[in-house]
Amino acid sequence: xxxxxxxxxxxxxxxxxxxxxxxxxxxxxxxxxxxxxxxxxxxxxxxxxxxxxxxxxxxxxxxxxxxxxxxxxxxxxxxxxxxxxxxxxxxxxxxxxxxxxxxxxxxxxxxxxxxxxxxxxxxxxxxxxxxxxxxxxxxxxxxxxxxxxxxxxxxxxxxxxxxxxxxxxxxxxxxxxxxxxxxxxxxxxxxxxxxxxxxxxxxxxxxxxxxxxxxxxxxxxxxxxxxxxx
Amino acid sequence: xxxxxxxxxxxxxxxxxxxxxxxxxxxxxxxxxxxxxxxxxxxxxxxxxxxxxxxxxxxxxxxxxxxxxxxxxxxxxxxxxxxxxxxxxxxxxxxxxxxxxxxxxxxxxxxxxxxxxxxxxxxxxxxxxxxxxxxxxxxxxxxxxxxxxxxxxxxxxxxxxxxxxxxxxxxxxxxxxxxxxxxxxxxxxxxxxxxxxxxxxxxxxxxxxxxxxxxxxxxxxxxxxxxxxxxxxxxxxxxxxxxxxxxxxxxxxxxxxxxxxxxxxxxxxxxxxxxxxxxxxxxxxxxxxxxxxxxxxxxxxxxxxxxxxxxxxxxxxxxxxxxxxxxxxxxxxxxxxxxxxxxxxxxxxxxxxxxxxxxxxxxxxxxxxxxxxxxxxxxxxx
Numbered sequence: 319x320x321x322x323x324x325x326x327x328x329x330x331x332x333x334x335x336x337x338x339x340x341x342x343x344x345x346x347x348x349x350x351x352x353x354x355x356x357x358x359x360x361x362x363x364x365x366x367x368x369x370x371x372x373x374x375x376x377x378x379x380x381x382x383x384x385x386x387x388x389x390x391x392x393x394x395x396x397x398x399x400x401x402x403x404x405x406x407x408x409x410x411x412x413x414x415x416x417x418x419x420x421x422x423x424x425x426x427x428x429x430x431x432x433x434x435x436x437x438x439x440x441x442x443x444x445x446x447x448x449x450x451x452x453x454x455x456x457x458x459x460x461x462x463x464x465x466x467x468x469x470x471x472x473x474x475x476x477x478x479x480x481x482x483x484x485x486x487x488x489x490x491x492x493x494x495x496x497x498x499x500x501x502x503x504x505x506x507x508x509x510x511x512x513x514x515x516x517x518x519x520x521x522x523x524x525x526x527x528x529x530x531x532x533x534x535x536x537x538x539x540x541x542x543x544x545x546x547x548x
Numbered sequence: 549x550x551x552x553x554x555x556x557x558x559x560x561x562x563x564x565x566x567x568x569x570x571x572x573x574x575x576x577x578x579x580x581x582x583x584x585x586x587x588x589x590x591x592x593x594x595x596x597x598x599x600x601x602x603x604x605x606x607x608x609x610x611x612x613x614x615x616x617x618x619x620x621x622x623x624x625x626x627x628x629x630x631x632x633x634x635x636x637x638x639x640x641x642x643x644x645x646x647x648x649x650x651x652x653x654x655x656x657x658x659x660x661x662x663x664x665x666x667x668x669x670x671x672x673x674x675x676x677x678x679x680x681x682x683x684x685x686x687x688x689x690x691x692x693x694x695x696x697x698x699x700x701x702x703x704x705x706x707x708x709x710x711x712x713x714x715x716x717x718x719x720x721x722x723x724x725x726x727x728x729x730x731x732x733x734x735x736x737x738x739x740x741x742x743x744x745x746x747x748x749x750x751x752x753x754x755x756x757x758x759x760x761x762x763x764x765x766x767x768x769x770x771x772x773x774x775x776x777x778x779x780x781x782x783x784x785x786x787x788x789x790x791x792x793x794x795x796x797x798x799x800x801x802x803x804x805x806x807x808x809x810x811x812x813x814x815x816x817x818x819x820x821x822x823x824x825x826x827x828x829x830x831x832x833x834x835x836x837x838x839x840x841x842x843x844x845x846x847x848x849x850x851x852x853x854x855x856x857x858x859x860x861x862x863x864x865x866x867x868x869x870x871x872x873x874x875x876x877x878x879x880x881x882x883x884x885x886x887x888x889x890x891x892x893x894x895x896x897x898x899x900x901x902x903x904x905x906x907x908x909x910x911x912x913x914x915x916x917x918x919x920x921x922x923x924x925x926x927x928x929x930x
Contacts, residue, residue, distance in 0.1 A: 376836060376923045397840050404838025411927065415833040419562035429837045431551045477837075 321388075322484055322517050323350040323373065328382035330368055330540075342368050343540045346382070352484070353515045355508065357528040360537035367489060369537060370521050374407055374487045375399040387484070404433050408478030408486040408516075412493035416462035416470050416477075422449060423458040426476045433481060441480075448476035452506060468499035475506060479514065486510075488520045492527070504530060552846035555834075559827060560851060570819050571858045574903055577812035578863020581805050581899045583870045588801040590890040592794055596760065599790055602667055602723070604754030605783045606767055608774070613638075613749035620774060621753060627773030630757050630766045633665030636750040638740040642707030644687070644733060646695040653691065654731045655705055657740035657750075666756050669721055669734065675699060676719030682738040686719035690730035705733070710743045805899075809906050816855060816910035820848055824914045824921075831918050832926025845915035852911025859907060860900035867896070 330343040342365040350356060360366040371377035372384065375391065383392045391402060403409075408429075416425045426445045431437070449458050452472035457465060462473065471491060478486050488507070492500035504527060511518050520531060528534045536544040560567045614620060617636045624634055638657035643650050660678055664670050669678055669686070676699045679685050687697065697703060697717055705713045715735070723729055741748060757766060763782035771780055784791050824831070831844055868891070875885040 371924055371927065374836075376927065400835070400838045400840050402838075403836060409836050411836075415829070415836070417830050417833060419558045419830070428834070431554075432834070432837055432839045432843075434551070 321349040322352045324385040326383040356533045357531040365540040408483040410488040410491045412490035418463040556850035574859025575862035579866030582867025586889040608753040628769040634755040635662035638750045645704040657737040672721040674722040685735045688729035813910045820914040835923040841919040845919040848915040856904040856907025860903040
């Protein structure tokens with residue numbers, strides 16, 4: 319299967335121009351296959367979140383290239399990268415990051431509205447379906463703030479999928495959830511991966527969770543320490 | 549724009565108390581501006597009206613008496629469109645004598661059909677009628693007391709140049725100005741023309757203007773039409789002190805308004821700046837989802853704009869309410885308002901417009917800040 323994502327010699331140094339530059343990623347090379355379900359593990363400070371932010375175009379590498387679907391997007395400007403984030407990438411963060419002023423349904427529709435396309439019946443149906451899929455059919459009109467942590471994380475998952483992205487990046491998506499909810503969220507992600515053929519890259523420090531994915535990439539001190547495909 | 553507007557609206561409605569406080573802040577600023585502006589222009593209008601409203605605003609004289617005044621008036625009227633009324637007058641000085649009582653008087657001849665447009669003698673009349681026949685006169689109420697006169701009496705006008713003339717008293721007027729009440733004797737033009745004996749002449753031509761502050765331009769227009777053999781003086785040339793007083797008022801009014809605007813701008817700007825900090829998490833999320841920087845800044849510009857609109861509308865209502873209350877509660881003993889406020893729709897719209905522009909501009913720096921906000925900072929700091 320083709321690679322959706324390729325990282326070539328990625329280096330990241332914080333505080334480059336200061337007296338004590340801090341390099342967190344070292345010549346990292348990595349390819350991710352389309353439709354795959356991957357995890358990146360590593361201890362805190364290993365550089366895994368930095369790597370995910372670079373993949374998600376939220377942060378720029380100090381050197382190296384980032385190819386999305388074969389296209390080198392390293393030198394894209396801010397607006398082009400914003401478009402890529404909007405159209406191609408779905409984000410799920412540990413602290414779910416919903417907009418508290420908006421309802422669950424409005425949050426799910428937000429990436430679509432940002433794309434400035436006219437709101438259609440189809441897209442509203444899709445948002446409703448996604449909320450049904452994550453089991454929140456009864457909470458569509460609830461303000462994000464009035465939902466529990468697990469519910470908010472599921473809204474964030476539905477939101478990540480609304481624009482039909484080819485890649486979903488999840489940074490410790492269950493980091494602040496209890497173990498039962500964690501289990502349910504992972505099942506949900508897996509289900510979506512199979513149903514929509516969405517590529518997933520999930521960051522976790524929990525080996526138990528990583529073992530449920532098809533490929534485990536371990537990062538240690540800014541380098542790939544282990545890469546196992548099941 | 550639509551999305552930015554939706555988000556701006558939601559940000560404002562979800563923090564209702566904060567929004568109301570900002571709107572009230574803008575509204576108070578606008579209302580003070582509307583009130584002070586109306587008060588000062590009312591004050592100026594009443595000051596102008598009481599000082600030069602019943603006086604000649606441009607006066608034309610010549611070295612000798614003016615003979616061809618009818619055609620001169622026609623020339624003057626066609627030279628400019630800034631004139632409301634023109635009237636010929638004939639003034640001489642002398643004494644009013646009643647038996648052993650004598651007073652210095654200014655004896656003024658008028659064509660009352662036009663002169664009332666300036667002096668409003670018909671409204672000032674306190675007793676009797678305006679004189680219509682030659683040798684009929686009306687006197688100021690001050691002269692009535694000092695010469696001990698009443699309607700139907702006769703009085704002698706005495707002048708070293710023109711001799712003595714006996715005149716019939718038909719009325720008294722109260723000009724509310726001591727200098728006029730104590731000295732003026734008014735009569736038809738023909739009385740004075742008869743006394744002077746130079747035929748159909750007058751001593752000056754007086755007029756009032758539509759735009760009183762355009763007097764110098766109007767003077768130039770008249771001079772170019774009638775030629776420089778005449779002397780033309782305007783009210784501003786004769787009233788430099790009044791003019792500088794009016795200017796002082798205008799400047800102080802402007803200063804007050806500028807400070808009000810500055811405080812409104814600073815208020816909105818600081819509250820919106822805090823709001824950007826409060827919403828930085830939301831902005832980070834929106835940026836992660838791909839909102840463009842310019843749309844992110846539009847959110848705050850629109851917040852400023854929306855706050856400005858509501859603040860301006862509410863402020864205008866407050867300002868009008870305040871003005872209304874002022875005219876109802878700050879009264880003279882006779883029940884008239886101390887100052888008749890001048891409510892000028894154009895000025896009110898301008899105040900509202902300035903508040904709107906100021907609010908939007910105040911949102912500029914928060915908007916730039918939000919556009920510069922980096923997602924990664926927000927994600928990293930939670």
